[in-house]
Amino acid sequence: MRVGILGSGLMGGKLGTIFARAGHDVVFSYARSERKLRRLAKEAQNGARHGTPAEAAREADAVLLAVHWSRIDDVLKQAGSLSGKVIVTCSLPMNANDTGLVVAHTSSGAEALARKVPRARVVAAFGTVPSEVLFGVFEARRKTHRPSLLYCGDDDAAKNLTAGLIRDVGFEPVDAGPLRIARYTEPFTLLIAQLAYEGDRGPELAYRFQWLGK
Ligand SMILES: NC(=O)c1ccc[n+]([C@@H]2O[C@H](COP(=O)([O-])OP(=O)(O)OC[C@H]3O[C@@H](n4cnc5c(N)ncnc54)[C@H](OP(=O)(O)O)[C@@H]3O)[C@@H](O)[C@H]2O)c1
Numbered sequence: 001m002r003v004g005i006l007g008s009g010l011m012g013g014k015l016g017t018i019f020a021r022a023g024h025d026v027v028f029s030y031a032r033s034e035r036k037l038r039r040l041a042k043e044a045q046n047g048a049r050h051g052t053p054a055e056a057a058r059e060a061d062a063v064l065l066a067v068h069w070s071r072i073d074d075v076l077k078q079a080g081s082l083s084g085k086v087i088v089t090c091s092l093p094m095n096a097n098d099t100g101l102v103v104a105h106t107s108s109g110a111e112a113l114a115r116k117v118p119r120a121r122v123v124a125a126f127g128t129v130p131s132e133v134l135f136g137v138f139e140a141r142r143k144t145h146r147p148s149l150l151y152c153g154d155d156d157a158a159k160n161l162t163a164g165l166i167r168d169v170g171f172e173p174v175d176a177g178p179l180r181i182a183r184y185t186e187p188f189t190l191l192i193a194q195l196a197y198e199g200d201r202g203p204e205l206a207y208r209f210q211w212l213g214k
């Protein structure tokens with residue numbers, strides 16, 4: 001599958017690298033230096049490339065949106081038309097100093113994004129775990145007890161595609177329902193961040209849901 005990375009920082013850089021290692025055709029874009037994008041593509045190997053956001057989005061089966069909330073409009077503008085595209089977003093609607101959500105309760109960042117690109121198919125995924133855990137999850141992907149990863153969206157085909165990417169990274173996808181459930185998953189991430197960054201056990205944290213009934 002061809003995956004365009006819009007935002008090649010902690011999340012986009014690592015997820016793009018993992019997608020490439022899992023066999024996907026990856027194009028890294030949107031960093032402040034082209035040199036960084038070139039290095040990421042070289043290190044990811046497996047034919048990974050770098051380009052502009054428009055190049056990353058063109059012909060992509062899915063784009064990963066991984067920018068700070070304040071950069072969403074800029075990266076979308078640079079990406080051009082995303083009509084019909086699957087947008088997998090891990091971006092959280094955080095304020096400028098990352099202390100709180102600027103969209104919450106009655107909407108979510110994922111829904112606000114879907115309103116900005118009405119003809120795209122938005123799925124919220126990967127935003128509920130810290131970047132620090134991603135390579136560890138990928139390395140442990142053949143183990144039986146995989147960590148869970150929540151995702152939600154309104155388009156079934158886009159969700160199936162995203163569930164495949166989630167499995168490729170090494171998580172067990174947990175379908176949380178329609179996109180409006182991001183109203184719950186986004187604040188949940190603040191809990192995960194609290195445990196990861198304010199706790200004393202480090203940021204390599206994932207979670208696993210267990211249903212004890214039949
Ligand atoms: N980090 C996490 O653990 C984590 C976990 C869950 C969700 N999230 C969410 O995921 C999203 C991405 O987070 P992140 O930690 O990956 O952010 P990040 O490391 O800051 O990456 C953002 C990317 O955007 C690029 N960028 C910023 N300003 C730019 C500009 N003016 N022009 C071009 N490129 C620009 C950055 O460039 P440079 O590479 O040059 O800096 C970087 O590649 C955020 O919405 C965050 O809330 C993050």
